[in-house]
Amino acid sequence: MxxxxxxxxxxxxxxxxxxxxxxxxxxxxxxxxxxxxxxxxxxxxxxxxxxxxxxAHLTAFFDAAKTTERQAAATAAQAGQSAGPFPVAMVATRLDGMPPGGPGLPPLQVAGRADPGGDAVDRVTLLTGHWPRAADEIVIARTNLRLPAGTTLKLANGSTLKVVGEARSISRSAGGWMTPGGVTALGATGWQMLYRYADAGTEAAMTAHATALGPDARTQSWIGVRNDAAHRTQLFVPxxxxxxxxxxxxxxxxxxxxxxxxxxxxxxxxxxxxxxxxxxxxxxxxxxxxxxxxxxxxxxxxxxxxxxxxxxxxxxxxxxxxxxxxxxxxxxxxxxxxxxxxxxxxxxxxxxxxxxxxxxxxxxxVGRTPRGGRGRFAARLAARSGLPRPLSLGLAQPFTRPARLLVMLLTIGLGTAAATFAIGLAGSLRAIQAADQKPATSADVVVLSGPDTEVADPRTVLDGVPGTGSYYGRGPAEIIVDGLREAAQGTVTVGDARAAGYEMLEGRWYAEPGEAVVTTGFLTATGKHIGDTVTGTGHGPLTLVGETFDGSANNHLYTDAASVPDLAAPFEWYVKLKPGTDLAVYLAALKDKHIPAEATQVEGADGTLIILDSLTALLTALLVSVAALGVLNAVVLDSRDRVHDIGVHKSVGMTPKQTALMVIASIGIPGLAGGAAGVPAGYVLHHWAVPAMARGAGIRLPHSTIEVYAPALLAALALAGLILAAAGALLPAGWAARTRTAVALRTE
Amino acid sequence: MTPAREGALTADARGARSSLASLTMIDVVDVSRRYEGDQAALDHLSLHVAEGECLALLGPSGSGKSTLLNLIAGLDRPTEGTVTVGGTRVDRLGEAAAARYRRATIGLVFQFFNLLDDLTVTDNVLLPAQIAGRPAGDARRRARELLGTLGIDRHADAYPGRLSGGERQRVAVARALMNRPPLLLADEPTGALDTASGAEVRKLLIDLHADGQTIILVTHDEVLASAVATRTVRLVDGQAA
Structure with missing residues (x-):
């Protein structure tokens, strides 16, 4: 031993x-x-x-006006396990500091629970902060709307709630949690019960369980929550x-x-x-x-x-x-x-x-060129290349160890592929968001109209305001289509809505009443294709002339307002200003004419995008570092193996700079070849993964969101393989340059 | 401090020729080289070599012969003392300057040849010229000329592994002479060769010296030293005996 x-x-x-x-x-x-x-x-x-x-397989809400706490508690016997009753209140809040008439936050359903995980069902995970200890403390369910700990929420009665943490319930049982006493003080409107059943696998079983709770119970089945979550998870799994x-x-x-x-x-x-x-x-x-x-x-x-x-x-x-x-x-x-x-x-x-x-x-x-004649052809070729000798010696050197060369190629290739994929993914996500926001960003001003506004139809005014270029109107509608269980979400337009810049996946934008453009979700839900006609209530036959992109994967239909004659949609008018028009002056002019209007706003990157960005950055940095360390290790090994040859080179006059150049050049070919192979690999992976993500989410992506690689970017990424390899070779190159010749020559 | 001692001179049959040389090419003054543990490989040695001279350094293993050669070649630096070659203070050179000095001044021949096995004979010989950035045409002409002179031109495209020891050492000598160095340093050039190959190399060195090449030869081989050298210095424990 x-x-x-x-x-x-x-x-x-x-x-x-x-x-x-x-x-x-x-x-x-x-x-x-x-x-x-x-x-x-x-x-x-x-x-x-x-x-x-x-x-919780089933989340039930019992109205306090119809069901007592004891009656709600009695329903526990119907399930294998249960938790509750917890007092529940709906609270309307706004951020502290916002004016009373200003926009508020979405109403929150708040449940009163003494602790997050003490119950048999729905053990809520506290993500940040602490669980409420006082009546004016609240923990918010984490959603796209992030309210970090320390935020103060103002209630309609002027009192405040302090956000003390964020939590997540996979059952989505509430929008926020407070102490039971805190909810009671807010004015509880009912009771929440949470149930787990032995047989909860089917829609029918869940319907039966919900029915058994009686007509006064409003219920939410875990199957609906799961399907909604599956939509989201399928998007990111690839x-x-x-x-x-x-x-x-x-x-x-x-x-x-x-x-x-x-x-x-x-x-x-x-x-x-x-x-x-x-x-x-x-x-x-x-x-x-x-x-x-x-x-x-x-x-x-x-x-x-x-x-x-x-x-x-x-x-x-x-x-x-x-x-x-x-x-x-x-x-x-x-x-x-x-x-x-x-x-x-x-x-x-x-x-x-x-x-x-x-x-x-x-x-x-040891310390000599590997025997066996490997790499001689490359050495001969390099010697006749006319390149400076240290460079040509370095370029030929990896061919003496084909296995190590292959590993280095794969390492650099995978590192480059990861970087290519990540950059493409980030580009696609930005393109998807840009495409999604195009209807908002393609106009300069949005004008509101409707029964509450002084001018019912702003068109009469818009034409007379200097600076008005083109405009169109857009309003929401629920459109009943034969074959769909629920009404389709609809958007009806007035004027030429092509200006909205909706990204078309197939077909064209509608040109006249009786034609419609739909989303992928609509086609999937109805089983229709472009060119087919749909019928329904409140409108005549609608010919589907185009499929448009919608990042939300909703079941959506767009048509001219004249196609749905009985609809009285509140319209928003999207105005594109003439070039050179001062936006502030234009808005002031509209205000003078009692037209409520505001500049269109580009939404900031949403939370998901930020998370994806940070995630891809972390993973890419890690993979590229692993690849660089792999190269570093390979070059260190190679330099050690060839230390004697390095000594020979130095003995015949190779300077430290030339030695460093030779070592760095030794990764030139694997760097270039790895980069050249890694870029298409990353490109192919991106072109597989992004549409797969979209398919998982039930959407199709426009070409512009997939083809995000400019040729210059691809060329730069291919060179990135070389840079990655060079970064890995710098340290051993310095070591080789500093190696004392006499010491190197003694390595025999 | 031990006083510096001039290397002892041993005149031989070629002594007359060395007396013709008047210019000092190598000036080693009071040089010591100590390694870890303060063990002295060279101990206050002084030595002068004239241009055109062929000096043989003799001595047992560990006597400091190769260390002295490394100091003259700029492969190593003395702990004390100065080494001047052709007017250049070699002991003061940095790594890059030492490399340039070797290109211009030194040809090195090693006991185990130190040829690069993945390069052909021609490419090995060309290496010093290519590293020095000499014009390719001139370098090729010089390589052909050297291979012809040394009788190994038929192996120009062969790889060193296929050659005999004597042939490999001829290739090493050709490489050492590629840049026409004023000084050839040979470290046990026959040490790894059989008798016949050793004789070949011995004759080669005699011929080179006859053509005016300054040579320092490190060897255990008294026969080689007496056949080739104009002067011998015997080293014992880092000092001239």
Whole structure:
């Protein structure tokens, strides 16, 4: 065993190599943990969160005017498990500081619960802050509308509520939670009961359970909540799975390469020990131990880093899915360690076997160009290229070790693919948001009209206001269509609504009454196609002439207002100003004529987009770092292997700068080729994942949201592979440049 | 402080030729080189070599012969003392300047040849000229000329691994002479060769010196030293004996 220890110790004395090996393994294991978490979180996220929270199969609200607290409590007997009754109140609030007549927040249904997780059903997860302790404290359910702790809400009666935290109920049982006393003080309007049933798997069973509660109970089934959540989770599963799979592949590659390199670096020492009598089986054991020590340290550090990074990552993922964050998952950690050890062992075993069979004389001749004639063609070609010799020597060098070259190619390729995918994804998300907002952003001014406004039809005024360019009117409508269970959401327009810039997926915008444009959701719900006609109540036959993009995936129909003659929709008029018109002057002119109007506003990036941005940035940074460390490790190994040759070059006059150039040039071809291969791979992945996300959400995306890569961007990304590789090679290049010639030449 | 000592001179059959040389090419003054643990590889050694001279450094292993060669080649720096070659203070050179100095001044021949196995014989020989950025045409002409002179032109496109030890050492000498260095340093050039190959290399060195090449030869081989060198210096424990 002492001989084995001697081999292992020798390898550990190489500090730079050992640190790089540990860092690369740690980063790869971190990526494995996070990738595993992503895959785990993306697998049945709703079901897992529902099970973890002991979600409510049925949420019922009993009106206090019709049902007493005791009667509500008595319904518990109908279910396997229950929680409640909790007092419930509807509260209208606005942010403190907003004027009394100004816009308020959506009304909140607030439930009074003493603590978040003490009940058998619907154990609410507190995401930030603390649970309400006083009657004027409230915890808000986290939605797209974020009200962080510390926010003060003003009630209609002038009193205030202080937001003390954010929480999430997978059952979506309330919009906020207060102490029971706090809700009672607000004026409870009823009671909330939460139930879990043994048979809750079907719509029929849930309908039966709801009916059994009696006509006074307003209920919400978990199936509806689940379907709504599924829509959201399906949108993001392809994205997160893609990142997870890239992470796993990259981690396996880097760990494998690190392990093989670790053993290769001990070859000379093994040769010496073999010359002194080390047996092949001892060599194999020594190699395995030697690979497992830095690999094991790296794996442990990687697990710790992975678990630390998992906190923000799983919080982001939970926000995306609308579920609750996964806690640190021991089985993912365990799986990551087992996977790392397996990859180390799988790579170490053949390398160890090779080392055991290596002739002692060959093992002793370390530090030279690998024998066997590999890479000679490339060397010959490079020598005749006319490039500066350090450059051509470096370019040819990776071909002497084809396996290492392949691993480096794959590492750089995967890193570039991850970056390409992430940048494309961010571009697509922005394009989707831009397309979604186009109807609002394509006009300069929106004019309100309706029964409450002084001028019922602003058109009579708009034509006379200087600066008015084109305008059209738009109003909401519920349009009853044969074959649909519920009325379709509709938008009716007056004037040329093509100016709204709706993105067409197929067909054209309607040109006359009797024609309609619909969303993908409408076509899916009705089973109709473009060119078909739909009939219904309140309108004549409508010919579907086009399919338009709608990011919300709603079941939506657009038509001319004249197609629905009986409708009296309150219109908003979207005005495009003539070039050079001063917006403020124009708005003042409208105000003088008692026309309520405001400038159109571009909504800021929504919460989901921000989360996706931060998530993709985190994952991309991680994957690119893993790739760069993989390159660093490969170049360190290569430079160590060739230290003697570096010494020879220096002995014939190669300067430190030329040496550094040679080492950096050695990653030139894998960098360029990896970048060139990684960009199309990322492009293809993006073109698969983004439409898949959209399909999961039940929408189709316009071409403009998929084709987000400009040729210049793709070229820059291809070069990014080279930059990534160069970044990884800088450190070993500096080391090679500083290596003392006499020392390098003694490596034989 | 041990006083500096001039290396002992041993005249031999070629002594007359060295006396023709008047210009000092190498001036090693009071040089010491210590490694970790304060062990001195060289201990206050002084040595002067004239242009056109062929000096043999003799001595047992660990006597400091190769260390002295490394200091003259700018591969290593002395702990104390000065090393001047052709008017250049080698001991003051940084890494880049030392590399440029080697390109212009030094040709190195090693015991184990130090050829690059993935380059052909021609490409190995061309290497110093290419690293120095010399015009490709001139470099190729010079390489052909050297390969022809050294009798290895038939191996121009072969890889070093296929050559005999003697042939490999000829390639190494050709590479060392590529940039027409004023000084050739040979570290045990026959140490890894069989008798026949050793004789080939010995004759080659004699011919080079006959053509006026300044040579410093490190060797254990007394026969080689007496055959080639105009002067010998024997080192023991880092000092001239």
């Amino acid at each position: 002492s001989a084995i220890r001697t081999v292992v110790r020798g390898a550990q004395r190489r500090r730079v190599s050992t640190i790089v090996i540990i860092a690369a393994t740690a980063m790869a294991v971190t990526a494995t943990v996070l990738a595993g978490l992503l895959l785990a979180a993306s697998s049945r996220p709703f079901a897992n969160a529902f099970a973890a929270q002991h979600g 994205l997160l799975s893609a990142f997870g799979l890239i992470g796993l592949a990259l981690a396996a590659l880097v760990i494998g390469n690190v392990t093989a390199g670790t053993i290769a670096s001990a070859t000379r020492r093994i040769g010496v020990m073999k010359a002194l009598g080390l047996t092949p089986s001892q060599v194999v054991r020594a190699c395995l131990v030697q690979a497992l020590i830095p690999g094991g340290i790296g794996a442990i550090l990687g697990i710790v880093a992975g678990d630390l990074l998992a906190v923000p990552l799983t919080a982001d993922v939970a926000d995306l899915f609308g579920t609750v964050p996964m806690s640190v998952t021991p089985w993912v950690d365990a799986a990551a360690i087992v996977a790392a050890v397996l990859v180390i062992a799988a790579t170490a075993a053949p390398a160890a076997w090779r080392a055991a069979r290596l002739r002692t004389v060959d093992a002793l001749a």
